Amino acid sequence: MNTIRKKALALMLAATLSVGAVASVAHAEYPDKPITLLFPWAPGDPFEAVMRTLGERMGKELGQPVVVTSTVGAGGKKATAAAAKADADGYTLLNNWVAPQIAGKLFDPDLPYDNSSFAPIAGVLAIPFTVTVAETHPSNTMPEFIEWAKAEGKTLNFGVCAPQSVPRLVGEQFMRSAELEFNPIPFNGGCMGDNITGLLNGSLDVSVSVVPATRIMEGQVKHLLLLADESHPIAPDLATAADVDINIGWGAAALGWGGLVAPSGTPDDVLAKLRQVSADILQDEAFLKELGPLGKLIAYSSPSDFEALWSETEQLLKPRVEELKTSN
Amino acid sequence: MSDFFQTLASFPSLLSGVQLMFLVIGIGAGVVIGALPGVGPLLGVVMAIPFTFYMDPVSSMALLMGIYQGGSYGGALSATVIGIPGTPMAAATLLDAHPMALRGRASYAVTLATLASCIGGVISGLVLIAVAPALAAFAIKFGPAEAAAFALLGLTTIGALSGGSALKGWMMGLLGLLIAAIGLDPVSGESRFTFGSLYLDSGVALVPLLVGLFSISEILRQIEKPIRVHDTSSNVSASADAFRTLIQRPFNYLRSSALGVFIGILPGIGGVTAAFLSYRAAMVFKKPSDPDFGDGNTDGVIASEAANSAVAGGALIPMLALAIPGDPIVAVLMGGLMVQAIQPGPGMFLNHPEVIDGIFAVFILGAILLLPIGLLFVRLIIRLLRLPQWSIMCVVLMVSVVGTYSVSREILDIWTLIAFGVVGYLLRKADYPLAPIVVGFVLGPIFEKNFRRTGLISQGDFVGFIADRPITLAVLALILVFLLVPLFRYLPSQIDRKSP
Numbered sequence: 001m002n003t004i005r006k007k008a009l010a011l012m013l014a015a016t017l018s019v020g021a022v023a024s025v026a027h028a029e030y031p032d033k034p035i036t037l038l039f040p041w042a043p044g045d046p047f048e049a050v051m052r053t054l055g056e057r058m059g060k061e062l063g064q065p066v067v068v069t070s071t072v073g074a075g076g077k078k079a080t081a082a083a084a085k086a087d088a089d090g091y092t093l094l095n096n097w098v099a100p101q102i103a104g105k106l107f108d109p110d111l112p113y114d115n116s117s118f119a120p121i122a123g124v125l126a127i128p129f130t131v132t133v134a135e136t137h138p139s140n141t142m143p144e145f146i147e148w149a150k151a152e153g154k155t156l157n158f159g160v161c162a163p164q165s166v167p168r169l170v171g172e173q174f175m176r177s178a179e180l181e182f183n184p185i186p187f188n189g190g191c192m193g194d195n196i197t198g199l200l201n202g203s204l205d206v207s208v209s210v211v212p213a214t215r216i217m218e219g220q221v222k223h224l225l226l227l228a229d230e231s232h233p234i235a236p237d238l239a240t241a242a243d244v245d246i247n248i249g250w251g252a253a254a255l256g257w258g259g260l261v262a263p264s265g266t267p268d269d270v271l272a273k274l275r276q277v278s279a280d281i282l283q284d285e286a287f288l289k290e291l292g293p294l295g296k297l298i299a300y301s302s303p304s305d306f307e308a309l310w311s312e313t314e315q316l317l318k319p320r321v322e323e324l325k326t327s328n
Numbered sequence: 329m330s331d332f333f334q335t336l337a338s339f340p341s342l343l344s345g346v347q348l349m350f351l352v353i354g355i356g357a358g359v360v361i362g363a364l365p366g367v368g369p370l371l372g373v374v375m376a377i378p379f380t381f382y383m384d385p386v387s388s389m390a391l392l393m394g395i396y397q398g399g400s401y402g403g404a405l406s407a408t409v410i411g412i413p414g415t416p417m418a419a420a421t422l423l424d425a426h427p428m429a430l431r432g433r434a435s436y437a438v439t440l441a442t443l444a445s446c447i448g449g450v451i452s453g454l455v456l457i458a459v460a461p462a463l464a465a466f467a468i469k470f471g472p473a474e475a476a477a478f479a480l481l482g483l484t485t486i487g488a489l490s491g492g493s494a495l496k497g498w499m500m501g502l503l504g505l506l507i508a509a510i511g512l513d514p515v516s517g518e519s520r521f522t523f524g525s526l527y528l529d530s531g532v533a534l535v536p537l538l539v540g541l542f543s544i545s546e547i548l549r550q551i552e553k554p555i556r557v558h559d560t561s562s563n564v565s566a567s568a569d570a571f572r573t574l575i576q577r578p579f580n581y582l583r584s585s586a587l588g589v590f591i592g593i594l595p596g597i598g599g600v601t602a603a604f605l606s607y608r609a610a611m612v613f614k615k616p617s618d619p620d621f622g623d624g625n626t627d628g629v630i631a632s633e634a635a636n637s638a639v640a641g642g643a644l645i646p647m648l649a650l651a652i653p654g655d656p657i658v659a660v661l662m663g664g665l666m667v668q669a670i671q672p673g674p675g676m677f678l679n680h681p682e683v684i685d686g687i688f689a690v691f692i693l694g695a696i697l698l699l700p701i702g703l704l705f706v707r708l709i710i711r712l713l714r715l716p717q718w719s720i721m722c723v724v725l726m727v728s729v730v731g732t733y734s735v736s737r738e739i740l741d742i743w744t745l746i747a748f749g750v751v752g753y754l755l756r757k758a759d760y761p762l763a764p765i766v767v768g769f770v771l772g773p774i775f776e777k778n779f780r781r782t783g784l785i786s787q788g789d790f791v792g793f794i795a796d797r798p799i800t801l802a803v804l805a806l807i808l809v810f811l812l813v814p815l816f817r818y819l820p821s822q823i824d825r826k827s828p
Contacts, residue, residue, distance in 0.1 A: 042351060042659075043374045071737070075512070079525055105515070110524060157785050163517030185784045186515050201787050203471040224397035 016328050030090055030270050033062040035251040037093045037260075038083050039068050040076035040100060046085035047258065050125065050294055054260075054278070057287060063279045066093075073161060076100035077111060084113035088265035090274065094118070097258040098166050102313045107164045115310045118261035119271055121305045122278040123301030126233065127256040129167045129227040131174065132209040134199045135220050142178075142225045142244045146205070149180050158182040159195035159207030169320045170227050170254045182206075196221060210236050210256065228254055232270065253313040257299075259306050275303055294305040341691055343386070350387045351694055354394020355701050360397065361621025362402020363705075365543040365728045368415040368535070373660045385668040386686030390694075392664050393640075393687070396657055397449055400599065400637055401702060404441035410720060412543045416534060417636040419542070419631055419766050420603040424621065424628035431624060435706065439570035439627065441633045442702035444581065447574075448634035449695025451585035452592065452641025457688045460645045470594055472781035473794060477803035478594065479775035482601045484810045485608040486764040494814075497764045500755070504768020507532050514777040515784070527740045536732050536745040541762050544749025547721050549756055573626060580610060580630050585727045588635035592642020593609045598655045599639040601769045604763075606635030608810075614737060637698075641691060646673055648684065 014139065020210055039051050048070065055066035064215040071079035083094035096118060105111050131142065139145040139234055149156055158175060160168040163186035175182045185204060198204035211234045212300075226232060229242045229251055241248050248254060261272060261279055279300065283289050288295035301309065343351075354376070357611035361372040372395040380388035405413030406424035408429050421441060428437035431556050437583050439809050486501035487494045510521045511531030574581065584606040591602035610631035611621050670680050677684055703775040752762060786793030794800050 043377065043663075045663070048663075050668075069737070072530075073736075073738075074526050079528055109517075111526070155787070163513070163515060182789060183784060185781055186517065187781075198471070201469050201471045203781070308424065 017135070025116065030273065031062050034065045034067050034089065035062070035091050035093060036037075037066050037095060039070045040072070040079035040097060041070065042072050045070075045071045046294060047095075047125065050298070052292060053287070053291055054124070054281060057281045058274075058277050061281070063243050068095075073305045074100075075104060075164070077104050080104070081112050083171065083261070085116035086263050088119075088263040088267075090262060090266050090270035092263065093121070093274070094261050094263075095124075095258055096261045098256060098313055103164060103166050103169065103317055103321065106314070106317055107325070112283075115307075115314070117264055119264045119266050120306040120310075121260040121262060121271065121274045121302040122282055122303065123257060123259040123299065123306035124278075125256075125258040126232075126252065126299035127296050127297055128232045128259075129170055129208055129223040129234070129254070129256065130209050130211055130223040130238070131206060131227060132196075132199065132221050132223050133206050134202075135222055137222070139224070140222070142239060145224050146178055146180065148234070150207075154181070156180060156182045156205040157203065158184050159198050159204040159209075160184045160186055161195060161208055163187060164324075166256055166317070167208040167210070168190075168226075169317055169324070170248070170250065172324075173248055173250075173320060174225075174227055174241060177241075177248060177320045186242075190294060208247065211238075232296075234293075250316055251312075253316045254310060259301075265268060271303075333717035337753075342695065343686070347384075347387045347390045347686070347690070348693075350383070351390040351394045351690055352697065354391040354703070355398035355694060355697055356394075357823070358395035358398020358400075359402040359405070359702060359705050360398075362418075363405040363414045364402075364731055365406060365412050365414055365539050365724060368403070369396050370657050371734065372396075372399050372662065372730075373657055373664075375659065376813060377664055380664055380701070381666075385665065385670055385680070385683045386690065388664055388668060389661070389683070389687050390690045392661050393690055396561075396640055396661065397637070397691075397698055398443075398701070400640055401442065401445040401568075401633070401698055402667060402705075404445065404633055405438060405705060408437045408441060410546070410724060412546050412724060413538070415714075416538050416770065417599040417603050417639075418632075418764050419538070419600065420607045420632035421629055422542075423607070423763060424623070424625045427622070427624040428629070433624070436567040436570050437624075437629060439542055439567040440573065440629045441705065442699060442706065443574070443700065444584070444630045444633035445637040446695055446699040447581045448585045448588055449640065450692060451582070451634075451689070452589045452638035453692040453695050455589045456641040456644055456691060457670040460649050471797075472778040472785065473797050473800045474803070475594065476775055476778035476782055477598065477800045477807075478591075478597055479601070479771045479778065481803055481807050481810070482597075482605055482767065482771045483775065484807050485604045486767050487811075487814065496760050500760055500762065501764040501768040504765040504770075505772040506768075507537070508751045508769045508772035508776075513809075514773070515780050527738070531773075532744060533736060533738075533741055534739045534769070537748050538766060539728045539732050540748025541752035541765060544745060545722060545752030545756055545762075546725035547725050547728075548749060548753040550717065550721055569694050573630065577627060577630060580613070580627050581634055583609060583630040584614075584634035585638040588638025589642040591635070592639035592655070593645050597774060598643075598770070599636040600766065601774075602639045603632040604767055605634040606631040618817075637695070641695075644687070644691070647688070648676060 014107065037051060037055050039046060039048055048068065050070045055068045059066040071082055073079075077100040079094065080096060080100040083092060083096075086092035101113075101115070101118075105114055133139070133145065137145075139148045158171070160171055162168065168184065168186070172182075172184060187198065195204065195207045196209065199207050207228070209221070209223070223235065223238055225244065226235060226238045226240045227248065228240055229247065231238065231240055231291070260274075279302070281299060282300035288298055293299065336682050357376075358369060359370055362369055373392050376391055376395055379649075383391070399415065400417060403413050403418030404421045404425065406412050406414040407418040408425035411422060411426040413419045413422050425437040425441060428434070483501065486497050508531070510528055512518070512529055519529055530710070587606045587609060588602045591597050591605065607628055610627040614621065614627065616623050618627065639655070643655045647658045647662050665672050670676060670683055703814075729742060729745065732741050733739070755762060782793065783790065792793060794804070
C-alpha cells in the first residue's frame with residue numbers, strides 16, 4: 001500500500017512536472033529563434049523600409065530578430081503561397097497585400113491559398129490610388145478634366161498599372177462612373193514606373209497612380225483626384241471621388257492595403273503576443289515619425305477589422321474581375 | 329558649360345577619405361562579384377544596401393556605385409579567362425575575348441577589357457555631368473514605339489552573332505524568344521506556357537538561364553574534353569599592346585561609349601542590349617587586317633566592354649533628373665537614396681546639390697580607379713590560370729549553384745540552371761551559338777510589351793502612328809539596312825558562282 005501510494009505520488013508529480021515543462025516551452029519560449037517576415041515585393045521597394053522598421057521594432061519587443069525576407073515573383077503570389085504553406089508556429093509571418101491575396105485569387109481560383117489560410121495580426125498600410133495627369137495637361141481639377149475629355153471627344157489612353165491589379169479595377173470603375181471613354185493600357189511594372197513615363201512622353205492621357213511614387217516627380221505630374229470616398233493623410237488637400245459627386249462607394253476596400261498575417265493554425269498565445277506587440281508599435285507616434293513621409297500611409301487596424309476587410313474587398317472586386325475576365 | 333568645369337575642378341575637395349575608402353571597397357567587391365558566374369552587380373548592390381543605412385549619402389552612393397561599376401566590368405574577367413560570362417553584359421565580350429585567351433593572349437584580352445570599361449565609364453561620367461538634365465528631358469520623349477524599335481534593332485544583331493551559320497543563329501534567337509514568352513502576358517495578365525506553375529508565372533529567370541547555358545554547359549564540356557588555357561608570355565602584368573589600341577582605335581572607344589550612354593538613358597533597355605548593339609556596330613567598321621569577329625577581334629572586345637560600362641552613367645541620368653531608373657540596378661540605387669531620405673528627381677538638384685556633386689565625383693573617380701584595381705585583378709586572374717583546370721571548374725560549379733540560389737533563394741532556380749546546362753551542352757556539341765538565345769530572351773519581352781502598348785495606344789493604327797515619329801522611322805530604316813546589306817553581299821556571289 002505504501003509502495004503503491006509512493007508510486008502514485010511519483011507519477012502524479014512527474015505528470016505535473018512534465019505538464020509544467022510543456023507549458024513553459026509553449027509560453028515562455030516564444031520566440032526562441034529569429035522570426036522570418038516574408039515580403040512579397042522587390043528589395044529596395046519603399047514598403048520594404050516600412051516592414052524593415054516594423055520588424056526591427058518588433059524584434060526589440062520580442063527579444064528575437066524579425067528578419068524581412070524579400071520573396072519576389074508572380075505579383076506577390078509566390079510569397080503569399082509560401083506563407084500559406086509554412087509551419088504555423090509563429091516563426092514565419094507574411095506581409096500580405098490585397099493584390100495577391102484577394103485580386104490574384106479572384107483572377108486565378110486555383111491558387112494554393114485563400115483568406116482562410118491566414119490568421120490576421122494587424123492591418124498596417126493603406127495606400128490610396130489617384131488619377132494622375134502630366135503637369136502640362138490643361139486641366140487642374142477633375143471637373144475640368146471631365147469637361148476637357150468630353151470636349152476632345154476622343155477615347156482616352158488610360159494607364160492602368162498591372163493588367164490584373166486593384167488600381168486597374170478601381171480606376172476603371174471610376175472612369176465608367178464618370179462616363180469617360182477610355183482605352184486601358186496595362187503596364188506590368190506596376191503603378192510606379194512606366195505608366196508615369198507614359199504620361200510624360202504623351203503616350204498616355206491619364207493614369208492611375210499612387211501618391212508616394214509620384215511625389216518624387218513633383219512638378220512633372222499632378223494628381224486630380226484621390227480614388228477614395230474619404231480624404232487621406234498623405235494628401236489631405238486632394239479632392240476625393242465623393243467631392244466630385246462620383247460615388248464609387250468602396251471605402252477602405254478601394255485602397256491598396258497591406259498587413260501582417262501568420263499562417264492559420266498558429267497557436268492562439270503566439271498570435272496574441274504578435275497582435276499586442278504590433279498594435280503597440282503601429283500606434284506609436286515615434287514609430288510613425290521614424291518612417292518619415294511613409295508614416296502617413298500607416299493605418300493600423302485591429303485583427304478583426306482587418307479580417308473583415310478581406311471579405312469586404314473580395315465582395316467588391318469580384319464582379320469587376322468577372323467582367324474583366326469575360327471581356328478579355 | 330562653365331558649370332561643367334566648375335564641377336570637375338571641385339572634385340578633389342568633394343570626397344573625404346572615408347568616402348574614397350568605400351568607393352575602393354565597392355569596386356573591389358564589385359569586380360569579384362561580377363567575375364563569379366551568377367552573382368552579378370544587381371545582387372551585389374542589393375546585398376550592400378543594408379550596410380548603407382548608417383552611412384552618409386555620398387559614402388553610401390560611393391559603395392553602391394563602386395559595386396555597380398566593378399561588377400559591370402568583373403563579368404569580363406571570367407568571360408575571357410574561363411569562357412563563362414560572369415554577368416549577362418559580358419556575353420558579347422566573351423565572343424572575342426575568350427578566343428584571345430585560348431591563343432595565349434589572356435593578358436592582352438583582360439587589359440583591353442579593363443581599359444575599355446574604364447574609358448566607357450569615364451566618358452559616360454562626363455556626359456552625365458555635362459548634360460544630365462537636358463538629355464533626361466530628351467529621353468523622356470521616347471515612348472513605347474521607340475523602345476520597341478530599338479529592341480527590334482537589337483534583335484537584328486542575332487544574325488551577326490551566329491559565328492558560322494546565320495540559320496543556326498536565328499534558330500537560337502527564336503528559341504530565346506520562345507523561352508521569354510513563358511510567364512504572364514504583359515497585357516492581359518494571363519499565364520502563358522506555365523502549366524499552372526506559380527514559379528513559371530514570373531517567367532524563366534535570367535540568372536539560371538544564363539549561368540546554366542554558359543557555365544554548367546562549359547563544365548560538362550570540359551569533363552568530356554579538358555582544355556588548357558595558359559598564358560604563354562612570361563610577363564603576367566598589364567599588356568602594353570592593349571594600351572596602344574587607344575591610339576590605334578580611338579573611334580571605336582568613342583563610338584561604343586557614346587552608344588552605351590545613349591542606350592543607358594533609354595528606360596528599360598539596358599547593358600546587354602548596349603553590348604550587343606555596339607558589337608554589331610563594330611562589325612560594320614571592321615578593319616580588313618583584323619581577325620574575324622568571334623575569333624579574337626580586338627574591336628569586338630572594346631565595343632562590348634566600353635558600351636556596357638557606359639550604360640551605368642547613362643542610366644543614372646534619368647534616375648537623378650527624373651526619378652526614372654534606366655535599369656534594375658539603378659532602381660536599387662534609387663532605393664538606396666530614398667533610404668537616406670533623399671528623393672531623386674528634379675528637386676534633388678535644388679535640395680541636395682552636395683549629394684549630386686558627390687555622386688558625379690564618385691562616378692568619375694570610380695571609372696578611373698577601375699583601371700588600377702582591375703589591372704591588379706589581372707595578375708590575380710592570370711595566376712589563377714596556372715591552377716589545374718579541374719580545380720577551377722569545381723569552384724565555378726560551386727559558385728554557379730550557390731550564386732544562382734542566393735539571388736532568389738528559390739530552389740527551383742537550381743533545377744532551371746541544371747536544365748539549361750544540359751540544353752547548352754547539347755547545343756554546343758551540335759555547334760549552335762548560345763549568345764543569340766540571350767539576345768532573344770532579353771529583348772523579346774522589351775519588344776513585346778512596347779509593341780503591344782504601341783498597338784493599344786494607336787488603337788491598331790500602327791502606320792499612321794509611326795508616321796509622326798521620326799526616331800522610330802529612323803530606327804526602322806536602320807533595321808532594314810542591317811537586314812538588306814548581307815543580302816546584297818550574298819546575292820552577287822551566288823550569281824558569280826552560277827555564271828560560268
